[in-house]
Amino acid sequence: MPLLTVKQLTAIPITKSNFKPYGQIITPSPDGKVFDQNDAILQLQNGTPRFYLMHLERRGRTFTQITRHHSCTQCLGSLNGKNWLMAVCPPSEAEPDLNRLRAFRIPGDCFIKLEVGTWHAGPYFDHPAVDFYNLELSDTNIVDHFTHNFATRQNIKFEIIDA
Secondary structure (H helix, E strand, O other), X not given: OOOOEEEEEEEEEOOHHHHOOOEEEXXXXXXXXOOOOOOOOOOOOOOOEEEEEEEEEOOEXXXXXXEEOOOOOEEEEEOOEEEEEEEEEOOOOOOOOHHHOEEEEEEEOOEEEEOOOOEEEEEEEOOOEEEEEEXXXXXXXXXXXXXXXXHHHHOEEEXXXXX
C-alpha cells in the first residue's frame, strides 16, 4: 500500500458564526432564560435519545475517517473545562467536500450540536484523557453511522495543527 499523503488542517477558534454550516455552538446562559434560537435545536424524534459520558484516551490530532448520522443531531462537550478539537464538513448526499472540511478548537466551557448529516471526525485533544458527554440516539452507532475512509478512497491522512 502506498504511503498516505498527509494534509494539514489548521484548527481555528470556534464561534457561533463560523460553525453555523455544521451546527451550533452552545454557551452558558442565565438560569430561567426562555428557549430561543441560541439553544440547541435538537432532532431526536427518530428513536430513543441517549445521553452518556464517554471516556477517551490519547486521541491525538490525526484521522483518516469521517462519519455522519442521518437520523439525529448529536451534541458533544468535554467535562472539566478541557479544550478539544473537531474536524467537520457540511452535510452532503455524496462524499464529504474536501474544500469545505474545517477543524475547530473548542473550549471546555461550551458544547457543540452537529446538524443532521454533518460529517465529523473527533473529538481530538492533546490531554492524556478527556471525558465527554454525548447526546444522540440509543442506536446511532449501530444503524446510523456512515463513514467515509480518506485513506482507502483518496490515499489521505489529515493532521490538525494549531494556527
